[in-house]
Structure formats: structure tokens, C-alpha cells
Amino acid sequence: MAGQPLSNTIDVSGSDTLSERAATLLQHDIIAGNLAPGTRLGIVDLVQRYEIGATPMREGLSRLISRGLIIGIGQRGFRVADISREDLADITRMRSVVEMEALRLAIEHGDDAWEAGILGALHQMRRHIDRTGDEFREGAPDFDKLHKGFHTALLAACNSKRLLSAHSELYDQAYRYRRVMMRGFDSGSRFVAAHQLLADRVLARETGPAQAMLTSHLHSTLAFVYPPGQGD
Structure with missing residues (x-):
């Protein structure tokens, strides 16, 4: 996944841990439309995209599951929640x-x-x-x-x-x-x-x-x- 420029929807400056920063940046791209509904989210791709380690990235993904923006798909990883x-x-x-x-x-x-x-x-x-x-x-x-x-x-x-x-x-x-x-x-x-x-x-x-x-x-x-x- 190539990186996309971020819009001004969410301020990331207040994120004081890597997992919070991962969640904020990823949420930012989802709601701005940079990551379309249904997009598969691989840990390796996300680590490269945001330059954040795999462990805090997984923690960030878990936060977004609770917010309804990401769906866990068992052992196959994650995807952006569909719209309906x-x-x-x-x-x-x-x-x-x-x-x-x-x-x-x-x-x-x-x-x-x-x-x-x-x-x-x-x-x-x-x-x-x-x-x-x-x-x-x-x-x-x-x-x-x-x-x-x-x-x-x-x-x-x-x-x-x-x-x-x-x-x-x-x-x-x-x-x-x-x-x-x-x-x-x-x-x-x-x-x-x-x-x-x-x-x-x-x-x-x-x-x-x-x-x-x-x-x-x-x-x-x-x-x-x-x-x-x-x-x-």
C-alpha cells in the first residue's frame, strides 16, 4: 500500500504512545477515504506505510475494531469495515x-x-x-x-x-x-x-x-x- 497524504480531519499531534498514534493515523486514512471500505489491512504493509512497529500497530488495530472502523477476519488479519x-x-x-x-x-x-x-x-x-x-x-x-x-x-x-x-x-x-x-x-x-x-x-x-x-x-x-x- 503506497502512503497517502493525510488530510486535516484528525490531529495526530496529541498521540502520546505508538499504539495511539497507529490508531489515529489509520483512522485518519479510513474516514478520509484513503483506505476504501473492504480494504485488506496487512500488518507488514501497515508497518511500512506508517513506520510504526508491528506490536503497537496490532494494538492500534484493536482499538479501531472497538470503534467499528475495522473488522477482524480471524487468522486472516483485518479489513476496513464496509459501509451500508x-x-x-x-x-x-x-x-x-x-x-x-x-x-x-x-x-x-x-x-x-x-x-x-x-x-x-x-x-x-x-x-x-x-x-x-x-x-x-x-x-x-x-x-x-x-x-x-x-x-x-x-x-x-x-x-x-x-x-x-x-x-x-x-x-x-x-x-x-x-x-x-x-x-x-x-x-x-x-x-x-x-x-x-x-x-x-x-x-x-x-x-x-x-x-x-x-x-x-x-x-x-x-x-x-x-x-x-x-x-x-
């Missing part, structure tokens, strides 16, 4: 459970700094799209970090590290599907407007309506990638 409607539906279901509770708590406990964080994240995303025009697609440099930053900002005041960690992992697991959905956005202003509406509803601190809008937002990827009545 069932998988995306399950990710969306779990995101809804996690983010509805996180949003409820954030609205309850959020202060002025939380509100400013949401507005700041939205502003950064808008300015990026103003500069790049139609090149704001998922996978473009810097956009991934800003998009995830906005969704994280909505939940940041929930005061639960576990909820935020679960949100982060599930967001990344949906990334492969979201890249498909993003092809449907032909207008940066329309993309920003959708997120502005979501931010406005959250900042209004009306928990029920805010949760309903976020739920609709999360399900939009599933509806776009796998339209109702259409098979995998």
Missing part, C-alpha cells in the same frame, strides 16, 4: 441518543462563553466558505476541523467528558457517509444557512425545538445517502 445503510442508521441512532442528552445539558448549563463559542465556530466556518467558495466540501483542507468544531461547540457545555467523547467518535464514524452527502451541496450560503438556523434554535434555549432540529440535521445524511425506498 444499516451501519449509517445505527450511527445516526447512537448520535441522536448521545447528542440529545448532551444538548439538553448544554442548554441547561451553558453560559455566555458557551454561546460565544457557538457563534465563533459558526463565524469561522462561514468565513472559510466565503474564502473557498465551492471548495468547502468535506475533505477539503481546514473545513473538516471547522465543521466538527461547530457541532462540538453546540454540546460543549454539557459537562460530560464521556458524552463529548462519544459524540467525537460517532461524528468521525459518520464521516465516510457525510462525504457523499456533501456532494449535494452546491451552495455555500445554503450550507451556512442550515447551520445558522441550528445555532439560532440552540441559542434560543428552547430545548425541545432545538433537539428536534438537531435530530433532523443528523438524519439528513441518512436520508441523502440512502433515500427512502432505495436499497443499499
Whole structure:
């Protein structure tokens, strides 16, 4: 497997052990599409690709199995998990459970700094799209970090590290599907407007309506990638 340039989806600078670094780099390439669904993952190839030893590489692979990005195939090694409607539906279901509770708590406990964080994240995303025009697609440099930053900002005041960690992992697991959905956005202003509406509803601190809008937002990827009545 030839090495591929990494995008900005995941920051690898914080990985403080080789096994964590192996998991982070490999996850990075999977969700960025550099390693396609179903790709066989041989230890020797991975060691050469990432210049990390076989033992920490195996430990990194085990971490990604628990995150649903890699499948173990018995004695034959590993492969990148396939994508399917069932998988995306399950990710969306779990995101809804996690983010509805996180949003409820954030609205309850959020202060002025939380509100400013949401507005700041939205502003950064808008300015990026103003500069790049139609090149704001998922996978473009810097956009991934800003998009995830906005969704994280909505939940940041929930005061639960576990909820935020679960949100982060599930967001990344949906990334492969979201890249498909993003092809449907032909207008940066329309993309920003959708997120502005979501931010406005959250900042209004009306928990029920805010949760309903976020739920609709999360399900939009599933509806776009796998339209109702259409098979995998």
C-alpha cells in the first residue's frame, strides 16, 4: 500500500504512545477515504506505510475494531469495515441518543462563553466558505476541523467528558457517509444557512425545538445517502 497524504480531519499531534498514534493515523486514512471500505489491512504493509512497529500497530488495530472502523477476519488479519445503510442508521441512532442528552445539558448549563463559542465556530466556518467558495466540501483542507468544531461547540457545555467523547467518535464514524452527502451541496450560503438556523434554535434555549432540529440535521445524511425506498 503506497502512503497517502493525510488530510486535516484528525490531529495526530496529541498521540502520546505508538499504539495511539497507529490508531489515529489509520483512522485518519479510513474516514478520509484513503483506505476504501473492504480494504485488506496487512500488518507488514501497515508497518511500512506508517513506520510504526508491528506490536503497537496490532494494538492500534484493536482499538479501531472497538470503534467499528475495522473488522477482524480471524487468522486472516483485518479489513476496513464496509459501509451500508444499516451501519449509517445505527450511527445516526447512537448520535441522536448521545447528542440529545448532551444538548439538553448544554442548554441547561451553558453560559455566555458557551454561546460565544457557538457563534465563533459558526463565524469561522462561514468565513472559510466565503474564502473557498465551492471548495468547502468535506475533505477539503481546514473545513473538516471547522465543521466538527461547530457541532462540538453546540454540546460543549454539557459537562460530560464521556458524552463529548462519544459524540467525537460517532461524528468521525459518520464521516465516510457525510462525504457523499456533501456532494449535494452546491451552495455555500445554503450550507451556512442550515447551520445558522441550528445555532439560532440552540441559542434560543428552547430545548425541545432545538433537539428536534438537531435530530433532523443528523438524519439528513441518512436520508441523502440512502433515500427512502432505495436499497443499499
